[in-house]
Amino acid sequence: MTTPIATTGTEAAAKRKAQPGQLFDLLFVPAVLIILCVYLSVTNSVFLTSGNLVNILLQASILAIASFGMTFAILGRELDLSVGTGSALASVIAALVMVNTGSILWGVLAGLGFGVLLGATNGFLVTKVEVPSFIATLGAFIVCQGIALALTNGGVISGLPAGIAAFSDWRLLGIPALVWCTGVIFLVLYFVQRKTVFGAQVMAVGGNPEAARLSGIAVNRVRFLIFVITGTTAALAGLALLVRVQSGQPNANQLLALEAIAAVVVGGTSLNGGRGSVARTLWGVLLIAVLRNGLDLMGLSEDMKMIVIGVVFIVAASVDFMRRQFLKRRYSEPKPSREPREAESGDASGDAGAEGGERRTSSGHESRTS
Amino acid sequence: MSLMAAAASAQQHRFEARSITHMYGPVAALREVNFAVEGGHVHALLGENGCGKSTLIKIMTGAQRPTVGTLLIDGQEVQLSKASSAQGRGIAVVHQNYHLFPDLSVLENIVAGNAHVPRSKALLGGVSRKRQEEIVRGLLEQLNIELNLGSQAALLDPAERKFVEVARAMMRSPQFLFLDEPTASLEPQSARRVLDLVRVLADQGVGVAFVSHRLDEVVSVCDRFTVLRDAREVAHGPIREVSEADLVRLMVGDLHQITRARQAPREPSEVAIRIRACATAPGKRAFDLDVPRGQVMVLTGLVGSGASDVVQMLGGSKPFRGSLSVDGVSRRINHPRDALRHGIGYAPEDRKGAGLVIDHAIDINVSYASLDRVSRFGVVAWRRVAAIAEEYRQKLSIRTPSVHSPVSSLSGGNQQKVMLAKLFNSGVATLVLEEPTQGVDVRGRSQIHVLLRDFAEAGGTVIVASTDVREVAGISDHVAVFRHGELAEVLDSASIRDGDAGSSLQEYLVGVMESGVSATSHDLVHPDDAQVARLEQEEAAK
Numbered sequence: 001m002t003t004p005i006a007t008t009g010t011e012a013a014a015k016r017k018a019q020p021g022q023l024f025d026l027l028f029v030p031a032v033l034i035i036l037c038v039y040l041s042v043t044n045s046v047f048l049t050s051g052n053l054v055n056i057l058l059q060a061s062i063l064a065i066a067s068f069g070m071t072f073a074i075l076g077r078e079l080d081l082s083v084g085t086g087s088a089l090a091s092v093i094a095a096l097v098m099v100n101t102g103s104i105l106w107g108v109l110a111g112l113g114f115g116v117l118l119g120a121t122n123g124f125l126v127t128k129v130e131v132p133s134f135i136a137t138l139g140a141f142i143v144c145q146g147i148a149l150a151l152t153n154g155g156v157i158s159g160l161p162a163g164i165a166a167f168s169d170w171r172l173l174g175i176p177a178l179v180w181c182t183g184v185i186f187l188v189l190y191f192v193q194r195k196t197v198f199g200a201q202v203m204a205v206g207g208n209p210e211a212a213r214l215s216g217i218a219v220n221r222v223r224f225l226i227f228v229i230t231g232t233t234a235a236l237a238g239l240a241l242l243v244r245v246q247s248g249q250p251n252a253n254q255l256l257a258l259e260a261i262a263a264v265v266v267g268g269t270s271l272n273g274g275r276g277s278v279a280r281t282l283w284g285v286l287l288i289a290v291l292r293n294g295l296d297l298m299g300l301s302e303d304m305k306m307i308v309i310g311v312v313f314i315v316a317a318s319v320d321f322m323r324r325q326f327l328k329r330r331y332s333e334p335k336p337s338r339e340p341r342e343a344e345s346g347d348a349s350g351d352a353g354a355e356g357g358e359r360r361t362s363s364g365h366e367s368r369t370s
Numbered sequence: 371m372s373l374m375a376a377a378a379s380a381q382q383h384r385f386e387a388r389s390i391t392h393m394y395g396p397v398a399a400l401r402e403v404n405f406a407v408e409g410g411h412v413h414a415l416l417g418e419n420g421c422g423k424s425t426l427i428k429i430m431t432g433a434q435r436p437t438v439g440t441l442l443i444d445g446q447e448v449q450l451s452k453a454s455s456a457q458g459r460g461i462a463v464v465h466q467n468y469h470l471f472p473d474l475s476v477l478e479n480i481v482a483g484n485a486h487v488p489r490s491k492a493l494l495g496g497v498s499r500k501r502q503e504e505i506v507r508g509l510l511e512q513l514n515i516e517l518n519l520g521s522q523a524a525l526l527d528p529a530e531r532k533f534v535e536v537a538r539a540m541m542r543s544p545q546f547l548f549l550d551e552p553t554a555s556l557e558p559q560s561a562r563r564v565l566d567l568v569r570v571l572a573d574q575g576v577g578v579a580f581v582s583h584r585l586d587e588v589v590s591v592c593d594r595f596t597v598l599r600d601a602r603e604v605a606h607g608p609i610r611e612v613s614e615a616d617l618v619r620l621m622v623g624d625l626h627q628i629t630r631a632r633q634a635p636r637e638p639s640e641v642a643i644r645i646r647a648c649a650t651a652p653g654k655r656a657f658d659l660d661v662p663r664g665q666v667m668v669l670t671g672l673v674g675s676g677a678s679d680v681v682q683m684l685g686g687s688k689p690f691r692g693s694l695s696v697d698g699v700s701r702r703i704n705h706p707r708d709a710l711r712h713g714i715g716y717a718p719e720d721r722k723g724a725g726l727v728i729d730h731a732i733d734i735n736v737s738y739a740s741l742d743r744v745s746r747f748g749v750v751a752w753r754r755v756a757a758i759a760e761e762y763r764q765k766l767s768i769r770t771p772s773v774h775s776p777v778s779s780l781s782g783g784n785q786q787k788v789m790l791a792k793l794f795n796s797g798v799a800t801l802v803l804e805e806p807t808q809g810v811d812v813r814g815r816s817q818i819h820v821l822l823r824d825f826a827e828a829g830g831t832v833i834v835a836s837t838d839v840r841e842v843a844g845i846s847d848h849v850a851v852f853r854h855g856e857l858a859e860v861l862d863s864a865s866i867r868d869g870d871a872g873s874s875l876q877e878y879l880v881g882v883m884e885s886g887v888s889a890t891s892h893d894l895v896h897p898d899d900a901q902v903a904r905l906e907q908e909e910a911a912k
Contacts, residue, residue: 197741197748204738207727214687214724215738215792216710275729 028319029268029283033290040294047297054175060289061182062087062240063259064282067267068189069233070260071281072226075193076206077273078126078133080230082140083237084256086118088249089148090238095157095248104163111242112235118144119231123224133227141257148250157248168243178243185236189229190278202226207274262309263288266316288312382409383444383545385461385577387430390439392422399425400436403603405596407546407577412568414588414609415581417598418621418838423581426598427548430579431463432456462544464535466551466581472524479523480506480537509537514570529560536567546577553582554674565591583672585614597621639663641698642831643714643800648683648692650676650855656692657857659850663799666822666832668842671852678719679855681835684802685709685716696800709802710739715793719804721782725789728778732770732788733759735777739796762791766821783807783814790821800831807841819845 041048066083073080094111098104118140125136170177193199201222204212213219234256241252267284269276288309295305386406392399400422407413407430417423428434430441432450441448443459450456456463470479481502503519510517515533517526523534532552539547549568553561561584568591572578582588588595589609596606597620605620612620642663647656654676661667669677683690686709694701701712709716718724726735737744737755744755759773766787770780777788786806793801801822807815822845826832836842842849849861 195749195752197745197750200734200737200741200750203730203734204727207730208724210724211727212738214685214706214716214718216705216707216796217738217741218705218707274727 025268029266029280029287033283033287036287036290036294040290040297044294044297047294050174052293052297054179056289056293057179057182058176058244059293060285061178062237062244062253063256063263063288064182064285065185065233065240066237066256067260067263067281067285068186068278069230069236070257071189071264071267071269071276071278072193072202072229073133074206074261074264074269074271075273075276076202076223076226077209078223078226079137079261080119080122080133080227080234081137081257082118082122082144083230083234083260084253084258085141085144085148086115086231086234087238087241087253087256088251089118089144089151090114090235091242091252092148092151092157092238092248092250094239094242095160096151098160098164099157102161104161108239111239112232115232115235115238116228117231118234119228120224122231123227126227127220127224137227137257145250145254152248152250154250156250158246160242160246164243165246168246178240182240185233186278186282189233192229193278198222198225203274205273259288262313262316266313268316271317284316382575383460383577384408384442385430385546386442387426387436388440388442390426390429390436392425392429392434392439393437398601400429400598401601402439403598403601404606405430405579405603407548407579409545409575409577410572411593412572412578412580412591414592414595415579415598416585416588416595416617416621421598421621422601423598424550427463427550427579427581430456431461431548457542457544460543460545461548462539462542462546463548464532464539464550464552466554468531468535470523470531470534472522474523475519476517476521476523476526476534477503477506477519479534480509480519480541482538506537506541509540512574513537513540513567515567527560528556529563532556532560532564533567536564536571540571540576544576546579547571548579548581550581551583552580553584553587561587583674585617588617589614639665642696643684643833644695644698645680645684646693646695648680648690648694650679650691650852652691654855655857659857659860661800661831661833661848663831664826664829665847666826666834666845667848667850668846669833669835669850669852670837670839670842671858672837675837675852676855676857677837677850677852678804678835680852681716681802681804681833682718684714684800684833685718686714687716687718710796710798713797713799715739715796715798715801717786717789717793717801717803717806719808721785721789722778726777726785726792728785729776731774732763732768732777732780733773735788736762736773736791736795739792743795743797758795759791762787762794766791767817781811781814783810783818786810786814786818787821790818794825799829800833801825802833802835804835805837806834807836807838815841816844 037047046052066087070080070083090111093114094107096107097110098107101107122133122137122140125131125139126133129136131139167177172180193202201212201217204215204217205219205222209219212222237253237256241249245252263284264276264281265271265284266287267276267280267282269280269284291309291312292305295308300308384406385408386404388404390400390403390405403422403426405413405415405426415423415426425434429436429439430450432452432455435451441450448459450459450461471482474482477499506519513533513536515537517530517533517537523531526534536547536549536552552564552568556564565587568578568580572593580588580592592609594607595609595612595617597604597617599621639662641660643659643661645657645659645661647658649656659667659680669680671677679688682688683692684694684703686703686706690703694703696712696714701708703709703712703714706716722728727738733756736759737750741750744751744758756773762768763770763773768780768784768787768791770784777785780788790801803822806822807818810818819841822832822834826847832845834841834845847862851858851861
């Protein structure tokens with residue numbers, strides 16, 4: 001056994017040295033974003049204007065709201081594909097209620113109520129009927145589209161109360177209300193994910209469902225609530241859509257779920273669950289939004305933009321994959337050392353495990369710092 | 371059959387692992403181990419979990435390169451860089467767990483992966499299904515196996531599934547076949563059928579390495595044995611010169627080496643956990659068991675004896691068959707959550723797969739079973755979590771640079787300490803642990819034993835399922851011995867220990883585990899070095 005002094009020594013050293021690695025992991029996406037922003041502001045005179053920046057945020061808001069919710073699903077090793085048409089249907093329901101009652105409040109509540117119901121249905125199917133979430137939410141995706149078209153006959157629901165237009169135009173410090181709302185949603189979900197018991201439970205369930213169960217966590221309850229969150233954020237994204245286009249849109253946001261998954265993964269949240277955060281998703285969304293805007297400014301066509309964004313998505317996913325492989329190699333399968341060393345002799349096995357831990361970390365430092 | 375016998379006598383191939391040492395980092399999994407498989411013979415490879423058996427099999431089948439040592443086939447040194455090169459040299463392995471394609475037919479499963487292998491006259495790849503059937507039928511006939519080639523693999527009984535796997539391995543006509551616990555999950559009758567097959571293989575000249583925890587099987591089917599213990603080879607020789615009891619003694623080792631963690635308080639205490647009419651599995655005889663507060667009860671038995679089932683039931687990991695009362699109050703446990711609520715904390719055998727979220731930090735793992743206690747209004751105080759984990763790091767001497775390091779960076783013993791910290795922090799009064807020191811080095815093991823004894827001494831109750839007889843002797847106040855899924859005997863370990871200078875508890879346990887006969891009817895020969903030396907001398911004399 002080592003002396004306490006020796007332990008604190010290694011501890012201090014490790015803390016100092018371990019940080020660059022963690023920081024690199026944490027700051028990778030923001031750094032790429034900053035480099036991209038610098039590049040765009042140098043090469044393009046329009047990019048750094050306040051009008052363009054606000055526009056980027058406004059355009060990103062729908063994707064951002066859906067992605068924040070999707071983060072919970074992916075952290076918990078689930079997927080919610082119903083977010084896209086679910087948000088369109090929410091916008092249709094909210095618009096219909098607003099047009100027919102004249103009340104914005106009732107419309108918003110109806111839209112949100114639908115979102116909660118959608119999430120609860122998905123959650124029920126996944127936890128009670130044990131349909132895999134991919135299938136359950138794919139079914140919901142199709143059903144939502146059908147309902148939206150049936151309610152509208154494929155048309156757009158317009159003639160919303162004047163308050164919606166006023167809200168859309170309202171600005172504080174030059175920033176539109178919708179962006180403020182997105183910010184508030186971010187803060188709430190960031191708090192839920194990082195600070196609450198539920199957030200910790202989502203991480204545990206996604207990290208290792210069996211360990212979560214044996215820790216006394218009600219795994220199915222957590223999974224159910226995950227879908228309620230994605231359903232609710234889908235409805236919020238639908239309301240954002242309604243504000244942006246001043247109507248209920250049965251055909252909009254079709255690919256929103258897939259784009260949200262892309263944004264979450266680009267941000268650095270692992271598709272295997274249990275690793276990532278809502279904050280990372282914010283960076284992912286911003287990166288995609290800036291990239292899209294930059295490609296716009298360069299005059300790329302819509303199809304070229306899709307190709308570039310698709311490639312970025314794949315690159316981001318493979319970076320995550322490579323990172324996991326790297327960690328796996330370093331930690332779980334201790335490499336047989338070439339020479340048998342001192343552990344060969346009789347009673348050295350006692351200290352062996354502990355020494356191994358130390359050596360492994362120190363090699364970790366080297367690879368991190370180099 | 372006569373043809374095969376002729377082939378067998380023609381040439382006896384020999385596959386030898388000589389002086390193999392294998393290191394996982396600084397930890398030795400094997401130290402200078404010798405093992406040889408000879409054509410026409412069945413060689414038993416024995417030892418408790420974690421003794422190095424699986425590493426040796428990995429090395430001899432090309433899944434792992436040894437750190438030091440040589441492999442020889444018929445005296446010629448060979449390099450097995452990967453599994454396929456082992457196959458090319460006539461080495462095949464059937465793993466313990468089934469590796470079948472459940473939706474494919476028996477024929478397709480046997481042919482799978484062998485399509486390109488020339489067997490006798492024909493290439494299977496590109497040949498008609500009819501021809502495949504012919505070849506496979508010929509093989510099955512040769513092995514004396516009856517299987518319906520059209521059946522779906524998922525519908526086969528366990529013994530038939532094993533047959534399919536053996537047949538698949540035999541498609542390449544290997545000279546050496548490694549069978550890793552081929553009967554582990556089989557009923558005695560099915561096991562018998564597989565053992566018959568093993569004998570058939572040997573009669574046809576195949577060299578079989580046979581791993582099993584069922585020593586009656588070993589004695590009935592094997593020719594020779596090698597026992598590993600703590601990464602070393604402790605004995606080898608012809609099987610007819612040893613009894614089952616001898617083998618158990620060799621496997622579990624010498625009680626003289628055990629230093630007891632601490633002496634237990636002797637005063638009688640009230641019952642903390644009262645189990646009534648509990649059965650380890652449907653159809654097994656139910657039993658009653660009382661565990662006193664402040665003491666350590668170890669449930670032991672050979673692998674598959676049912677001891678770990680009881681612990682899993684107490685932890686809420688599987689449904690409780692029977693009734694339970696905790697501190698005199700009747701309780702139902704259907705989920706680990708219920709167990710925790712009633713003050714029972716469970717640590718599974720599979721730390722990485724089921725116990726911990728190994729990618730997450732130590733402090734976060736420590737909090738997972740006690741999130742309610744470290745939070746207010748649903749908001750977790752992460753600073754407090756880190757402080758608590760730091761405290762446990764020092765108290766349990768968890769070797770890590772920081773409590774924010776992932777659990778995956780820790781050694782097995784330190785991971786187990788994190789598990790314990792997680793349970794301690796949830797405030798439980800009873801710990802139920804499954805193989806708490808499996809895969810833990812010697813020092814970590816004794817540290818964990820001290821922690822468990824301390825917990826009991828402070829008024830907690832500890833129930834451990836362990837197949838490690840030294841662990842039983844090291845920490846138990848009481849021992850419940852399980853055999854074939856049923857409770858065989860409950861012992862007060864101190865009284866036995868005091869009875870006869872240390873070795874008798876082990877002797878007693880070996881006796882009860884093996885046959886249900888108590889120690890008095892066993893001869894109490896100690897498995898000392900002299901005996902091992904004698905066996906080795908006899909071996910050398912040949």
